[in-house]
Amino acid sequence: MLNLIQFPSDILIKMLGLKVGSYMLATLNVILLLWGVFFSELYLSFIVGFLVFSYTSYLITELQRLQTSFDDFRSKESVDWKEIPVYQSPLLGELNSLFIHMKELSRQKSKLEERLSEISFSSEQVITSAAEVSDNVDAQSEATTSTAAAINEMTSSLENVATNISSVNALACKALNNAKTGTVSVNTLADDFAIVHKDVEQTRDAMDILGTYTDKMFDLTSSIQNIAEQTNLLALNASIEAARAGEAGRGFSVVADEVRTLAADSRKCADDINSGIVSVNDQRLQVINSMSLVAEQANECCQKALNATNVLQDIQSESEQVQKRIMEISVNTEQQAQATIEISNNIEHIVERATANTNVAAETKRVANYLRSVTSAETQGKIA
Amino acid sequence: MNILILCVLLVAIFVSAFTVRHKLEKRTLKQILYYLPMLHSMIGQMQKHRGLNASFLQGKSEAISAIKSVQHKLEQISRDLERFTILTEMERWDAYLDHWSRLVRNHQNLSVAESFTQHTALIENALYLLEDLANTTQSLSKIETDSNHVTLLWRELPLLVEFVGQTRAIGMPIVTKQEMNQIDKIKLGYLRDKVDKTSSIVFDALLKDTQNSKQSHVQLESAISVCGGFITTLDREFLKTDKITLASDDYFEIASNVMNSINEILHFEMDKFTQNT
Numbered sequence: 254m255l256n257l258i259q260f261p262s263d264i265l266i267k268m269l270g271l272k273v274g275s276y277m278l279a280t281l282n283v284i285l286l287l288w289g290v291f292f293s294e295l296y297l298s299f300i301v302g303f304l305v306f307s308y309t310s311y312l313i314t315e316l317q318r319l320q321t322s323f324d325d326f327r328s329k330e331s332v333d334w335k336e337i338p339v340y341q342s343p344l345l346g347e348l349n350s351l352f353i354h355m356k357e358l359s360r361q362k363s364k365l366e367e368r369l370s371e372i373s374f375s376s377e378q379v380i381t382s383a384a385e386v387s388d389n390v391d392a393q394s395e396a397t398t399s400t401a402a403a404i405n406e407m408t409s410s411l412e413n414v415a416t417n418i419s420s421v422n423a424l425a426c427k428a429l430n431n432a433k434t435g436t437v438s439v440n441t442l443a444d445d446f447a448i449v450h451k452d453v454e455q456t457r458d459a460m461d462i463l464g465t466y467t468d469k470m471f472d473l474t475s476s477i478q479n480i481a482e483q484t485n486l487l488a489l490n491a492s493i494e495a496a497r498a499g500e501a502g503r504g505f506s507v508v509a510d511e512v513r514t515l516a517a518d519s520r521k522c523a524d525d526i527n528s529g530i531v532s533v534n535d536q537r538l539q540v541i542n543s544m545s546l547v548a549e550q551a552n553e554c555c556q557k558a559l560n561a562t563n564v565l566q567d568i569q570s571e572s573e574q575v576q577k578r579i580m581e582i583s584v585n586t587e588q589q590a591q592a593t594i595e596i597s598n599n600i601e602h603i604v605e606r607a608t609a610n611t612n613v614a615a616e617t618k619r620v621a622n623y624l625r626s627v628t629s630a631e632t633q634g635k636i637a
Numbered sequence: 638m639n640i641l642i643l644c645v646l647l648v649a650i651f652v653s654a655f656t657v658r659h660k661l662e663k664r665t666l667k668q669i670l671y672y673l674p675m676l677h678s679m680i681g682q683m684q685k686h687r688g689l690n691a692s693f694l695q696g697k698s699e700a701i702s703a704i705k706s707v708q709h710k711l712e713q714i715s716r717d718l719e720r721f722t723i724l725t726e727m728e729r730w731d732a733y734l735d736h737w738s739r740l741v742r743n744h745q746n747l748s749v750a751e752s753f754t755q756h757t758a759l760i761e762n763a764l765y766l767l768e769d770l771a772n773t774t775q776s777l778s779k780i781e782t783d784s785n786h787v788t789l790l791w792r793e794l795p796l797l798v799e800f801v802g803q804t805r806a807i808g809m810p811i812v813t814k815q816e817m818n819q820i821d822k823i824k825l826g827y828l829r830d831k832v833d834k835t836s837s838i839v840f841d842a843l844l845k846d847t848q849n850s851k852q853s854h855v856q857l858e859s860a861i862s863v864c865g866g867f868i869t870t871l872d873r874e875f876l877k878t879d880k881i882t883l884a885s886d887d888y889f890e891i892a893s894n895v896m897n898s899i900n901e902i903l904h905f906e907m908d909k910f911t912q913n914t
Contacts, residue, residue: 265651268651268655268658269651269654269655269658270658273654273658277650277651277654280650281647284643284646284647285643288643294640356769360765371827374823374826374827374830375823375827378819378822378823378826382819
């Protein structure tokens with residue numbers, strides 16, 4: 254029934270649009286009214302009344318439809334500006350600025366949703382990154398803890414090294430002192446050998462003098478032997494003369510015999526002396542030979558002692574260098590021990606920071622999760 | 638007799654009013670269908686301008702001649718569109734002219750990020766203009782059109798092209814410098830998802846459209862293939878690697894091919910729509 258009443262207005266507005274259709278209807282009403290007045294056709298006023306009623310009814314129905322459409326539009330969570338009932342109602346088509354405003358609002362909302370979607374995506378990336386950071390920091394923390402333990406062990410080892418270096422240093426000092434003492438002793442020995450060499454030389458000189466004396470003794474014993482020979486000859490001559498003298502010479506013959514015996518004894522004595530001197534000379538020559546060997550050996554010993562002195566001086570010099578190096582190593586080890594203690598302390602700080610970073614990463618993850626939940630579809634629905 | 642004359646008079650008034658209105662609407666529709674591809678091509682040039690500018694701002698100074706050529710084309714299209722009063726009466730057109738004039742003055746002094754933001758805002762405005770204009774055809778056309786199909790054609794498809802364009806613009810400085818920061822990676826990852834999701838929606842809808850001809854199916858298959866290849870390239874060359882090796886010219890060509898193949902579908906659908914009206 255209502256559709257039938259609204260039909261004229263509906264067809265006019267649909268065909269010509271709201272504005273032209275309304276003007277057409279108004280014009281029609283005016284023409285009908287004037288026509289009715291001029292030609293006294295009263296039924297035309299009924300038609301005018303019907304058209305006015307039709308138009309009013311059409312407008313009211315359209316307004317109600319519009320209201321319903323807007324209610325539907327508002328109740329939807331996700332809307333598109335194309336769902337705005339402008340295409341369903343010619344009434345809204347005339348309210349252009351309202352339609353544009355609603356369209357722009359819808360677009361702004363879409364843009365906002367797009368931004369939220371981007372933020373949500375970025376939040377997910379932040380969550381992934383935070384998880385990676387957290388894992389890395391955990392791994393770093395573990396590695397740092399292991400390093401700290403290793404450094405503690407190293408510090409303890411360095412302490413042992415320092416103790417050992419002190420012992421080695423003491424031993425090096427002792428070696429140096431021994432080398433010095435050895436040098437002095439060997440020097441003394443060399444001096445002693447030099448004295449021995451000198452004494453041997455003096456002894457050899459004395460032996461040479463002894464040889465001269467022995468030669469003189471040989472000359473003397475030869476003289477004695479000659480004297481004894483001549484005495485014997487003299488005694489023999491005397492005996493001969495005594496025999497010639499007979500009885501008178503008998504006493505003389507006895508004396509001559511005694512002289513001859515004395516000469517023989519002298520000769521024998523000279524021979525004994527001679528053989529004794531030969532023995533002495535032999536012994537002297539042996540002593541000279543021995544002394545030469547002693548002198549040679551003393552000389553060699555002296556040379557060896559000098560070599561030993563040089564070696565000991567080298568040992569002393571090397572020992573001094575070793576001691577110096579040990580002192581340097583000792584200082585370095587102490588510095589190293591100090592440095593490892595500092596590193597150990599720093600690593601403890603790093604572990605603390607790493608733990609703090611893990612917490613920050615976890616916090617970042619929580620914030621990003623919150624951000625994602627804020628920008629999630631459900632929340633977007635609430636915003637809409 | 639009098640009433641008969643009255644009826645004839647009223648019918649005559651109604652018919653002439655209807656005819657005038659119909660003719661006006663038809664002329665407006667023809668105008669819109671004439672200028673719509675022009676506006677779409679203008680958006681394409683703006684996207685090209687954005688990509689080239691990104692490359693230029695990263696030190697590729699030889700891009701300036703191509704930029705000048707694109708600017709020249711854009712100004713020519715703008716001059717042609719100025720003749721279309723329905724468009725020039727829209728507030729967004731004035732906003733476009735104002736924004737473009739400022740951008741063309743300062744485009745060489747902007748940072749890469751500022752240039753991208755300015756161009757994207759300009760293109761977004763132009764996309765809304767295209768959509769508004771296209772929706773006018775829906776109310777004017779007497780052909781029964783599915784509003785979802787219109788949305789798909791004038792909003793989703795250009796938006797998909799724009800997502801690929803943004804990906805191209807963000808990727809160009811990266812492949813020029815051969816290095817990428819975390820923000821670029823997140824932006825590219827987000828756009829990659831947008832391209833993937835939007836292309837799935839658009840291509841599925843177009844494949845289901847029984848009205849599609851064999852030619853459009855071929856175009857669609859080609860677009861699906863190049864789009865899939867583009868997503869694979871993004872994954873392989875940007876998102877799943879830390880070392881950028883792709884050449885800037887190759888990347889520009891791959892992204893441009895995707896945009897062109899989607900635009901071909903749009904042009905085909907546009908022609909079909911024009912023929913039907």
